[in-house]
Amino acid sequence: MIRIDSVTKRYPDGTVAVDRLSLEIPDRAITVLVGPSGCGKTTTLRMINRMVEPSEGSILLDGTDIRQQPVNTLRRSMGYVIQNAGLFQHRTILDNIATVPRLLGTPKKEARARAAELMERVGLDSALAKRYPYQLSGGQQQRVGVARALAADPPVLLMDEPFSAVDPVVRKGLQDELLRIQDELGKTIVFVTHDIDEAIKLGTMVAVLRTGGRLAQFAPPADLLSAPADAFVEDFLGADRGIRRLSFFPSADLELQTAPIVGVDADADKLAARADAPYLLVTDLDGRPLGWGEPDRLTAGSVEREHLLDFGRPFVPGDDSLRTALDGAVLSPTGWAVAVDGDGRAVGVVSQQVIGEAIRAAHRRVARNTEVNAAR
Amino acid sequence: MNVLDFARAFFSDGAHWHGYDGIPTRFTEHLTFSVEALLIAAAIGLPVGLLTGHYGRGGNVLALIATAGRALPSFGLLVLMFIWSGFGTLPVMIPLVVLAVPPILVTTYEAIRSVDPSPVDAARGMGMPETRVLFQVEVPVALPLVLSGLRTAAIQIVSTATIAAYVSLGGLGRYIIDGLYQKNYDKVVGGATLVAGLALATLVVFWALSRLTVSPGVRRSG
Ligand SMILES: Nc1ncnc2c1ncn2[C@@H]1O[C@H](COP(=O)(O)OP(=O)(O)OP(=O)(O)O)[C@@H](O)[C@H]1O
Numbered sequence A: 001m002i003r004i005d006s007v008t009k010r011y012p013d014g015t016v017a018v019d020r021l022s023l024e025i026p027d028r029a030i031t032v033l034v035g036p037s038g039c040g041k042t043t044t045l046r047m048i049n050r051m052v053e054p055s056e057g058s059i060l061l062d063g064t065d066i067r068q069q070p071v072n073t074l075r076r077s078m079g080y081v082i083q084n085a086g087l088f089q090h091r092t093i094l095d096n097i098a099t100v101p102r103l104l105g106t107p108k109k110e111a112r113a114r115a116a117e118l119m120e121r122v123g124l125d126s127a128l129a130k131r132y133p134y135q136l137s138g139g140q141q142q143r144v145g146v147a148r149a150l151a152a153d154p155p156v157l158l159m160d161e162p163f164s165a166v167d168p169v170v171r172k173g174l175q176d177e178l179l180r181i182q183d184e185l186g187k188t189i190v191f192v193t194h195d196i197d198e199a200i201k202l203g204t205m206v207a208v209l210r211t212g213g214r215l216a217q218f219a220p221p222a223d224l225l226s227a228p229a230d231a232f233v234e235d236f237l238g239a240d241r242g243i244r245r246l247s248f249f250p251s252a253d254l255e256l257q258t259a260p261i262v263g264v265d266a267d268a269d270k271l272a273a274r275a276d277a278p279y280l281l282v283t284d285l286d287g288r289p290l291g292w293g294e295p296d297r298l299t300a301g302s303v304e305r306e307h308l309l310d311f312g313r314p315f316v317p318g319d320d321s322l323r324t325a326l327d328g329a330v331l332s333p334t335g336w337a338v339a340v341d342g343d344g345r346a347v348g349v350v351s352q353q354v355i356g357e358a359i360r361a362a363h364r365r366v367a368r369n370t371e372v373n374a375a376r
Numbered sequence B: 001m002n003v004l005d006f007a008r009a010f011f012s013d014g015a016h017w018h019g020y021d022g023i024p025t026r027f028t029e030h031l032t033f034s035v036e037a038l039l040i041a042a043a044i045g046l047p048v049g050l051l052t053g054h055y056g057r058g059g060n061v062l063a064l065i066a067t068a069g070r071a072l073p074s075f076g077l078l079v080l081m082f083i084w085s086g087f088g089t090l091p092v093m094i095p096l097v098v099l100a101v102p103p104i105l106v107t108t109y110e111a112i113r114s115v116d117p118s119p120v121d122a123a124r125g126m127g128m129p130e131t132r133v134l135f136q137v138e139v140p141v142a143l144p145l146v147l148s149g150l151r152t153a154a155i156q157i158v159s160t161a162t163i164a165a166y167v168s169l170g171g172l173g174r175y176i177i178d179g180l181y182q183k184n185y186d187k188v189v190g191g192a193t194l195v196a197g198l199a200l201a202t203l204v205v206f207w208a209l210s211r212l213t214v215s216p217g218v219r220r221s222g
């Protein structure tokens, strides 16, 4: 565990970048440092690998002060990823990744084999191995940066806004990739971002810093959303905190209805039996949703698809959160969300009312747990 | 007679191809001064440029040295050195080196300073010792500029080394000075052609050197 113990950083010009900060960074989890620009995130991160020395206080790694070991030994045990990847433009991708193993004295061949392994791990095509950084896209370069940091298999990974220079689509890909890698490797990751959504998505724990380098709140993301410590945190979380919080509620318990689902080939009897429903979800012969139709306007035997209303974005019960389910219901012109299985086949539909009840139930559950925890 | 005729007359004269005043001798003398002067200038300019560039200190002092170096007239210095120390290699070497150090020093400093700071930060952050940061991260990227500083210095040395003839040292300058004195324009044009040829050859050597030493990753992106 990394323990930041009452650390203050005052730069020579008098700027106090970090002010008596204490944090316990849990092992094998992603801890995110988030806050407005200039609040001391980078300074905090760089004090962990001694790129910046604290003015006061100490940082402990597994109980020992990080100043106890030679600085380069410490740094080689911590992967370091920075904003624009900081790749060495004169080295090939493979040799960039092999840098730290080579520093540690691993023979060239072995280091390169290890680097090739890592390229695969971070989702880089092995055809890129012999290329130079300028031949890669920003997103690919960032993957190389992550691979390079992981090359010597360090227990700790320090990441300073690693994904902020790429477009939103690529960023989402990189975030998902990081979560997947973390599932496999279980590193202790300290991740700096100024993007609260990124913090909530990636963080096991999130530390919100305020300007002047003071800790505003340190909590799991769900707690942050449900109980911001003060107005600053609430403000920083943004306006739709309630909606975002739904990401932490599972959709598995939603009560789905199957009655309003009919196949394109449904006969007149079948349609008649469901005539009281305002809308029916029509599926193709494989059971994949095609769209919503009003029962009295559907033709038995073969439905004309052009009469169907868009069914919005379906959700996968269990995998997706209540947020996705609610989003699906809100997007749907009928006010009903469509639930599908992993193969995209409709397994049920659910109304906004039912989702609303599920949200209230989830809130009650959280409140009860909080009381139980407080009583203990 | 035009310049080409002078040159043809000079190079076709068999007497110019052997003996102590023959082209091979003069050429070798010229080349030897030049290479020696360049090596000495590089031995001074490169380490100072690399270190000041790496640590980012001393930029103002360097700018001063550069200006002073450019302002110093090499010919005046040569005469001064000659009066001071008499005939010999020293009065020739000193002006050549003084001329060559500023471009090497200043360009090397600038080259290292202009290296993108983020790979350097990444290198330190992953635990690379300072010497490796300099030689394995900064220098490879700065190399094209460093070489261009050396090239400028080399060209200046090659052309200025002609003045060595004034203090009775050899080199291709002999043809020019003797030719002028003897009003033998074949010689003047021939000597000037040889100096120009050597300068061109220097360019080719540096071009080849950069092809060999600069990484394709740097060449293409820079
Ligand atoms: N080397 C330095 N010398 C003086 N002041 C500095 C130095 N580095 C950072 N600061 C100041 O310390 C404060 C915190 O800087 P830091 O880089 O840690 O912020 P940050 O949270 O990472 O910001 P950003 O989101 O913009 O990257 C800022 O006010 C900054 O101007």
Ligand SMILES: [Mg+2]
Pocket: A041, A042, A043
């Ligand atoms: Mg920062």
